[in-house]
Amino acid sequence: MTFGQKEIAAAAELLTKARLDNAVIDAIPEAIRPGNLAEAYAVQDAFIQSLGWEIGGWYCACTNVSIQKLLSLDEPYYARLFKDHIFASPCVLRSADYPPMVLECEFGFRLGADLPSREEPYSREEVETAIAAVHPTIEVVAGHLKDWPNQDVWSVIADNGTDGALICGEGVADWRKLDLTNMPVTLKVNGKIEREGAGINVLGDPVASFVWLVNARARDGEGLKSGHIHNTGTATDIFWVSPGDDVVASFAGLGNVQLRVSPD
Numbered sequence: 001m002t003f004g005q006k007e008i009a010a011a012a013e014l015l016t017k018a019r020l021d022n023a024v025i026d027a028i029p030e031a032i033r034p035g036n037l038a039e040a041y042a043v044q045d046a047f048i049q050s051l052g053w054e055i056g057g058w059y060c061a062c063t064n065v066s067i068q069k070l071l072s073l074d075e076p077y078y079a080r081l082f083k084d085h086i087f088a089s090p091c092v093l094r095s096a097d098y099p100p101m102v103l104e105c106e107f108g109f110r111l112g113a114d115l116p117s118r119e120e121p122y123s124r125e126e127v128e129t130a131i132a133a134v135h136p137t138i139e140v141v142a143g144h145l146k147d148w149p150n151q152d153v154w155s156v157i158a159d160n161g162t163d164g165a166l167i168c169g170e171g172v173a174d175w176r177k178l179d180l181t182n183m184p185v186t187l188k189v190n191g192k193i194e195r196e197g198a199g200i201n202v203l204g205d206p207v208a209s210f211v212w213l214v215n216a217r218a219r220d221g222e223g224l225k226s227g228h229i230h231n232t233g234t235a236t237d238i239f240w241v242s243p244g245d246d247v248v249a250s251f252a253g254l255g256n257v258q259l260r261v262s263p264d
Helices: 005-020 038-052 066-070 124-131 153-158 206-218
Strands: 055-061 077-082 087-089 091-094 104-110 131-141 165-167 183-189 191-199 227-233 247-253 255-262
Touching: 038 077, 038 165, 038 247, 055 131, 077 227, 077 255, 087 091, 104 206, 104 247, 124 131, 124 206, 131 227, 131 247, 131 255, 153 165, 165 227, 165 255, 191 206, 206 227
Parallel strands: 055 227, 087 165, 091 255
Antiparallel strands: 055 077, 104 131, 104 227, 131 165, 183 191, 183 247, 247 255
């Protein structure tokens, strides 16, 4: 089957409508469904251009072994974070504004300098020098594909990685003193511990995951921008949250991030 501009445009139009209508669709029809990573990114790019929303950063996903198994992918992928869906902790989100929500506990890296596109990969030292602060975050995953964990991964990527919102705790500028790799991460819901993990679950090291994102976007796009926040994948297993839930994600030494899901 040929997958060209016509199919890309049709898939992007479908995803744009679902996003603007806050609707969940059964699937991208097979005739216009991407079948590999390049096609998935092409649909994602066209979808985001059609949507016209301002970008506030990027994130990489599938940096956790359990998520890779869930989506049958053996490497990370990247997608956008939208400026109007990035919130400071503590935060209240209306459940009606999003499809069913899944929570992930993630390290967020805010840049203090641009890391633009270039042919030579950035070294870890260059990336670390550009980091202004590291934030504890909760990523709200809200896919517009029905039962997205059981959809094919190319459709998930085309749907901007099933993004929803990002809740950011206060950043730490002196982050180098912290052991991000071995940092315990705990998710409490209504006072009960529901998920536990550590930075090592994020590609073995959250900074290494961020270096991957920097170089992937330097290779494939315009790079990453100063002031934006960029996320690196979940340190815990995902959690399906319900309306009325009060959530606290704790990153030992880095801080907490709080979210309440309003049923209204």
